[in-house]
Amino acid sequence: MNTKLITIIATAAFALSAYSADAQTTPAKSPKVAEVTLSQTRDVYTSSVEVLPHFPGGVEGFTNFLKQNINNKKAEAPGRVNITFVVEKDGSLSDVHAIGRNTESKAAEEAIRVIKLSPKWEPGKQNGQPVRVQYTVPVVFK
Template sequence: MLGSKLDIFNPEWLDVVFKGRNQAYGAYELRKQNPKTTNRALIIATLAFVFVLGLPTIINMIKGFIPKADEKVKITDVVLMPPPPIDQTKPPPPPPKEPAKPKVDQVRFPPPIVKPDAEVHEKDPPTEKQLEVADPGQKEQKGDPNAQIRIDEPVGNADITAVTESAGDGDKIFNAVEINPSFPGGEEKFGKFLRDHIRYPAIAKENNVTGRVFIQFVVERDGSLTDLKILRDPGSGLGEEALRVLKISPHWTPGIQNGKPVRVQYTVPVNFSLAE
């Protein structure tokens, strides 16, 4: 017989309850199969829970076995725009001013020089009568009665103002110079440097963003690049990527003006395009 504990799902109890009744009815089968159904549901739920938790790990493992296709990114070569030519034509110097004519006539009265008689071909010195109406000088010259009286600077140890040539152009930034700054190895090496270091931004690739970025910077006297800034940017991270790569650029050959390295402002375009 039945024990003291009531178990309505026990087969013996089910047989008593459904004795003399239609056991083909669904309630009898449901109660009879309930333990198996419960265990099966518990196992399925546990497996589903474990599968959901481990799904990211499974996906990562599958990705590790699938070879990645090479991304085809096309970056066009950079063409450096040459600066405008320097106008080296200088205006001719003004003609020297003629000395003003003295107000009084001058007669030639050079200092005496001792020479052999055979070499002396001088004129006779001026007479006292000539010196009464004319001043002595190094040459004969007619005076201008209407000229202003000119007072010459006194001869002696006057104050002397020293004139020195400028040692350089200091911090002046040139837009055009005699010899332009250049990347080590020329434009071809500069284009290779950009292709090797630029990484096309993911957001730009997803949105199919292309275009040209203009970066302005100053090539210092030691060849380093300073004051880098974006002048034009299509967006989606293209300008920031070009700026990042130029910041790690090696030192350039500085620009030359008057035989000395100077600071030169430079602008370069960087083209971004996706391979079709």
């Protein structure tokens, strides 16, 4: 078996530390600025929402997607890369980039490339309406 298999660390169906079950907050904004410059299409939820976005097929589907699309030869060494992105109201992904350590590594480049190939996700929902949600997933190369 290939020792450089990609694995995904998934905790509680992607409920990462940025999403706490007890705090339901809306995007931070100044009331004066919101009236003039922000529209609802630009708001991004960065804490919890009623329904988190999810990959079609759940954690298992996402893991299989990564295994099928990651080119392990492009990762120079084993390690973990944290990828953050916004799941848009239509399920597409935007603003995909690495955060934390290893942001300039070959593994980060490969993880970003593959996340950008992702099919549309089921969007997050707040009050029954699709909303933009910032999402972070750790990708581990072994």
